[in-house]
Amino acid sequence: xxxxxxxxxxxxxxxxxxxxxxxxxxxxIVVNTGDDFDFLGLRICPDLDSVAYGIAGLNDExxxxxxxxxxxxxEQALVxxxxxxxxxxxxxxxxxxxxxxSLLASGATxxxxxxxxxxxxxxxxxIVPMTECRVETRVxxxxxxxxxxxxxxxxxxEPMVSGFRFxxxxxxxxxxTWFPAVAENxxxxxxxxxxxxxxxxxPILGLPGVRAAFKQEGSTVVAVSPLVGGNSVKGPLAKMxxxxxxxxxxxxxxxxxxxxxxxxxLDVRDEHFEPELRAMGLRVEVCDTLMSDRHASRRLAxxxxxLLIECGSxxxx
Amino acid sequence: xxxxxxxxxxxxxxxxxxxxxxxxxxxxIVVNTGDDFDFLGLRICPDLDSVAYGIAGLNDExxxxxxxxxxxxxEQALVxxxxxxxxxxxxxxxxxxxxxxSLLASGATxxxxxxxxxxxxxxxxxIVPMTECRVETRVxxxxxxxxxxxxxxxxxxEPMVSGFRFxxxxxxxxxxTWFPAVAENxxxxxxxxxxxxxxxxxPILGLPGVRAAFKQEGSTVVAVSPLVGGNSVKGPLAKMxxxxxxxxxxxxxxxxxxxxxxxxxLDVRDEHFEPELRAMGLRVEVCDTLMSDRHASRRLAxxxxxLLIECGSxxxx
Numbered sequence: 001x002x003x004x005x006x007x008x009x010x011x012x013x014x015x016x017x018x019x020x021x022x023x024x025x026x027x028x029i030v031v032n033t034g035d036d037f038d039f040l041g042l043r044i045c046p047d048l049d050s051v052a053y054g055i056a057g058l059n060d061e062x063x064x065x066x067x068x069x070x071x072x073x074x075e076q077a078l079v080x081x082x083x084x085x086x087x088x089x090x091x092x093x094x095x096x097x098x099x100x101x102s103l104l105a106s107g108a109t110x111x112x113x114x115x116x117x118x119x120x121x122x123x124x125x126x127i128v129p130m131t132e133c134r135v136e137t138r139v140x141x142x143x144x145x146x147x148x149x150x151x152x153x154x155x156x157x158e159p160m161v162s163g164f165r166f167x168x169x170x171x172x173x174x175x176x177t178w179f180p181a182v183a184e185n186x187x188x189x190x191x192x193x194x195x196x197x198x199x200x201x202x203p204i205l206g207l208p209g210v211r212a213a214f215k216q217e218g219s220t221v222v223a224v225s226p227l228v229g230g231n232s233v234k235g236p237l238a239k240m241x242x243x244x245x246x247x248x249x250x251x252x253x254x255x256x257x258x259x260x261x262x263x264x265x266l267d268v269r270d271e272h273f274e275p276e277l278r279a280m281g282l283r284v285e286v287c288d289t290l291m292s293d294r295h296a297s298r299r300l301a302x303x304x305x306x307l308l309i310e311c312g313s314x315x316x317x
Numbered sequence: 318x319x320x321x322x323x324x325x326x327x328x329x330x331x332x333x334x335x336x337x338x339x340x341x342x343x344x345x346i347v348v349n350t351g352d353d354f355d356f357l358g359l360r361i362c363p364d365l366d367s368v369a370y371g372i373a374g375l376n377d378e379x380x381x382x383x384x385x386x387x388x389x390x391x392e393q394a395l396v397x398x399x400x401x402x403x404x405x406x407x408x409x410x411x412x413x414x415x416x417x418x419s420l421l422a423s424g425a426t427x428x429x430x431x432x433x434x435x436x437x438x439x440x441x442x443x444i445v446p447m448t449e450c451r452v453e454t455r456v457x458x459x460x461x462x463x464x465x466x467x468x469x470x471x472x473x474x475e476p477m478v479s480g481f482r483f484x485x486x487x488x489x490x491x492x493x494t495w496f497p498a499v500a501e502n503x504x505x506x507x508x509x510x511x512x513x514x515x516x517x518x519x520p521i522l523g524l525p526g527v528r529a530a531f532k533q534e535g536s537t538v539v540a541v542s543p544l545v546g547g548n549s550v551k552g553p554l555a556k557m558x559x560x561x562x563x564x565x566x567x568x569x570x571x572x573x574x575x576x577x578x579x580x581x582x583l584d585v586r587d588e589h590f591e592p593e594l595r596a597m598g599l600r601v602e603v604c605d606t607l608m609s610d611r612h613a614s615r616r617l618a619x620x621x622x623x624l625l626i627e628c629g630s631x632x633x634x
Contacts, residue, residue, distance in 0.1 A: 038422070039419075040415040040416070040418060040419040041415070041418035041419040041420075041421065041422035041423075042415070042418070067394075071388065071390050071408065073387075073388050073390070073408035073409050074391065074408045074409060074411045074412050074415070075412075076409075077384075077408075077409040077410075077411070077412030077413075078412045078415065078416065080412075080437070081412055081413070081416050081434065081437045081438070082437045083412075083416060083419075091388065091390035091391045091394075091408040091411075092390050092391060092393075092394040093394075094391045094394075094408075094411060095391050095392075095394030095395045095397075095398055095400075096394075096398070098357040098358070098359070098391070098395065099357070099395065099398050099400060101357060101358035101359070101418075102356075102357040102358040102400075103358075104358065105355070105358035106358075117398065120397070120398045120399045121398075
């Protein structure tokens with residue numbers, strides 16, 4: 001089994017490529033749920049939904065979130081009811097929230113709800129929440145500690161970041177849909193998608209036992225750089241790095257995962273960092289990491305798989 | 318205070334007229350909640366919403382339910398997720414369900430949720446659920462006992478009706494938003510809207526103490542005929558009456574309420590029933606009860622108020 005750890009958009013794009021080149025039953029995408037929140041009495045799971053939409057080809061490429069060909073009639077009616085539409089709910093997008101609400105109300109776990117959504121979208125691989133427990137990503141900023149959605153959506157990432165906290169993580173357990181396979185070293189490898197390390201991957205790594213499992217002998221983990229030419233492709237990563245006093249380079253990302261990382265997929269525009277990464281003991285794959293279309297997603301997915309094999313055979317040698 | 322007891326569409330039309338001619342603070346519309354049900358984890362309150370939409374002028378006159386200028390993008394997406402759309406949810410209509418869900422999730426009562434909805438729609442009068450308890454209208458038919466929505470929406474009123482049951486009514490209490498005023502005889506009068514007596518008004522009358530309160534000395538109750546020329550204006554009333562072996566006439570309706578009724582508003586097309594109704598000891602107002610527009614609703618509302626005054630002064634005399 002291949003495990004991919006994912007946040008939202010970047011993970012969704014690589015996830016789509018992986019879903020194209022890996023047999024469905026062999027691929028599990030573990031998705032950050034630290035951004036999940038309640039809105040209008042619905043449980044909103046932005047990253048899970050982004051990954052599902054991305055793999056099903058329903059996502060809006062231009063907007064970068066939600067569904068394509070979307071309309072906003074319900075939201076307009078909510079505004080007329082005096083509801084603050086700080087989080088945008090498209091009419092089509094509402095269907096996934098209602099289906100999840102319905103399934104949760106009838107006793108399904110978050111994982112079971114997601115599995116049914118994925119099945120009904122014809123998705124062959126497993127898309128699983130990192131945990132069934134409530135873990136909430138909190139962003140520590142110059143205006144105080146904020147919930148992720150408050151920071152990300154309401155305040156458009158404007159506050160200066162000084163740290164992160166994953167409320168509830170200490171007592172949460174990683175979901176049984178994926179963690180036992182990792183803990184028992186029954187997987188071929190782990191791919192860290194080009195997602196934000198602080199707010200997309202760290203919530204997963206922060207669950208009890210996960211980091212230790214990745215450090216085990218025989219575990220193979222590769223990361224795809226979420227930075228290209230010093231910038232994040234999408235989202236506030238480069239800004240966060242600056243505010244944290246860290247260089248916005250792939251080396252910073254690799255160091256973040258250094259205690260368990262075996263390989264690194266570096267964007268071709270950043271190939272001057274290759275020696276430094278190799279000096280850290282990493283196998284490096286240099287390629288175009290910008291996933292401008294499905295073909296590019298598939299190509300990057302193949303590069304990740306090649307690197308996993310290379311790292312694994314190196315260890316075996 | 319004027320109290321109007323209402324089901325869905327007919328009550329909504331008369332409610333609109335009453336809201337136009339009675340000071341908001343003086344009018345309370347008590348709405349049947351026996352048809353309420355859960356769908357996709359949302360609490361759906363069809364009659365409360367019909368009354369609110371009707372009074373706010375948002376209702377779809379042609380369709381007879383839901384909002385005007387409606388779209389169905391969310392429902393289409395739900396169908397693609399494999400959800401059976403037996404109950405239709407328009408995109409705009411979803412807003413009221415989401416707002417209610419949100420308010421209930423944050424601890425509001427059904428009555429408080431409805432009050433906020435009504436306020437945000439600029440509605441001046443009180444629209445209140447008959448009870449805060451769960452009472453479920455069950456329709457006893459030739460194909461077994463059915464939930465109201467199963468009978469009404471799924472099966473399009475096709476099964477033959479032999480009776481009704483209000484599950485939970487025995488232990489439910491009428492809502493404190495309206496019942497104490499009735500029990501303590503502090504109201505000017507009660508209007509039974511031209512709603513179905515069996516499935517719209519009886520659930521309210523079936524709540525403990527309500528019928529007894531209407532029978533009190535000094536209580537004035539008038540009913541508006543829901544039948545015109547032997548037919549129900551909307552809905553399955555005439556069919557139900559046939560199946561129950563009862564004549565589809567205003568006299569049947571008046572007899573249904575005979576133990577507490579003081580006045581009856583009869584449609585002009587049925588004026589030949591006036592002597593029989595008067596012989597029952599009722600004051601009768603004959604007028605056009607078809608509410609084809611807002612003006613007609615207002616006119617009928619005035620007739621109801623006139624009749625209430627007439628009944629009240631008769632008693633005083």
